Amino acid sequence: MIADFFEEPKKLTHPIAEIMKHEGARVVFRYDKNSITAVKLIEDISMQAPIMDFSLEETKIDDIIRLAYQGAAQ
Incomplete structure (x- = not known):
């Protein structure tokens, strides 16, 4: 998102979402998306700072x- x-x-x-870029x-x-819905994530994040758009x-x-190959290599 x-x-x-x-x-x-x-x-x-956020306890579930990871910040990839700021x-x-x-x-x-x-x-x-199996752990949290986008709606819940937006709700949680907007409690910390007002969101203009997403x-x-x-x-x-x-x-x-890439993730599949990294997992197989380990």
């Missing part, structure tokens, strides 16, 4: 393949 905030959030945390007022989160992206196939 990509969240654009009204201003740069100083500190964001650039100014834009933060990219990664989460397991978008959802599916995991790219390249990332899935």
